[in-house]
Amino acid sequence: MRLRSLVSLFTLIFVLSACSSTPASTPASSAPAPSAAPNTAPIIMAWYPNESGSEMGAARDAFAAVVSEALKRPVQHQTTTDYIIAIEAMANNNAHLAFFGAEGYVQAHDKNPKVLPLVIPSGTDGTLNGAVYYSWLAVMRGQEGNYQENGSFKIDNIQGQRFSFVSNSSTSGFRVPSSNIIKYFGTQEKWKDLTADDLIEGGADNFFSEVQFGGSHQGSAVNLISGKVDVAAFCDTCVENYVTLVEGTANTAGAVYRVNANADEPFTQYAGAEFVIIAATPVLNAPFVMNTSMLTEAEIQTLKDALTSDAVAQNTQIFAPKEVVEAGYKPLFRKTKDERFLVVEDSFFDPIRALK
Known part of the structure; x- marks a missing residue:
């Protein structure tokens, strides 16, 4: 009887011990991990001076709304007064997204390989064919005859003139026109060693008598219209909200543009002024770029x-049709046919890298 009681006691102690040790034997790693809280920090979007004006506010917001809705994060605009500020913001991990020209993208990517293209606007047919805008050289109306020979436009006489670029980080406002000038004049013995650096400063012994930088395409155009320079480089898309084609064919030598009567700053005091295109060069469309070190692969x-x-291709606040523009809206892009955003790789911009 006593033996049976002892056995029962030991059995009870064993069962209780086994029950009490069960939770401790469960590995901690098997417990479900708490779900990560969603990232709600703002997406910082950097803009060049060309798109930083108040008149472009609604267009900036329209693009930001798509980003915010997609990522469920607010977007904070970083407008700038200098190309370098925007480029450095991307390269130094101070901005997630930006809208750059090809040259600005290449410079940012060289500084930080994690900066890559996100999308670019397509050509009119919705493909990469014709996905270009135009780099112009322009003179005031009445002066175009100085840049013609036998009825054809030539750039020979820009040498020695007062000249305006946009920024040395601008694709269509510096990289493309400077490359074209070097190629054209490099066949002449006097200018066979001409470089882009030689075009940055003016002087009696330099290629240009005086050189100014507008800081934006609008600023370069105003340098011309205000009489500060004789010839200016700027692009079609950055001034199309301020001017109207009045003679000739768009984006060809001889085309005449007039500043609109209701043009916003910095054109408000130059309504009716007319300028003539003496050279027009197609340029790869400007990309929206991303800092991939600041965004997840899923984002x-x-x-x-x-x-x-x-939905975005049909968003009239992003790709604005004619009637929306005529109603007073200032868009980033215009809808003429099948324009939309397309994904491109870094190598798409190799032609810009190949320019001298």
């Missing part, structure tokens, strides 16, 4: 899917 794919969607 990047979500952005690409959202921006290349039919």
Whole structure:
């Protein structure tokens, strides 16, 4: 009897011990991990001076709304007064996204390989064919005859003139026109060693008598219209909200443009002024770029899917049709046919890298 009681006691102690040790034997790693809280920090979007004006505020907000809706994060605009500020913001991990010209993108990517293209606007047919805008050389109306020979426009007589570029980080406002000038004049013995650096400063012994930088395409155009320079480089898309084609064919030598009567700053005091294109060069469309070290792979794919969607292609605040523009809206892009955003790789911009 006593033995049976002892056995029962030991059995009870064993069962209780086993029950009490069960929780401790469960590995901690098997417990479900708490779900990560969603990232709600603002997306910082850097803009060049060309798109930083108040008149472009609604267009900036329209693009930001797509980004915010896709990522469920607010967007904070970083407008700038200098190309370098925007480029450095991307290269130094101070901005997630930006809208750059090809040259600005290449410079930012060289500084930080994590900066990559996100999307670019397509050509009119919705493909990469014709995905270009135009770099202009312009003179005031009445002066175009100085840049013609036998009825054809030539740039020989820009040498020795007062000249305006946009910024040495601008694709169509510096990289392309300077490359064209070097190529054209490099066949002459006097200018066979001409470089882009030689075009930055004016002087009696330099290529240009005086050189100014507008800081933006609008600023370079105003340098011309205000009489500060004789010839200016700027692009079609950055001034199309302020001017109207009145003679000739758009984006060809001989085309005449007039500043609109209701043009916003910095053109308000130059309504009716006319200038003539003496050279026009197609340039690869400007990309929206991303800092891939500041976005997750999932966020990047979500952005690409959202921006290349039919909904965005049909968004009249992003790709504005003629009637929207005529109603007073200042868009980033215009809808003429099938324009939309497309994904491109870094190598798409190799032609810009190849320029001298």
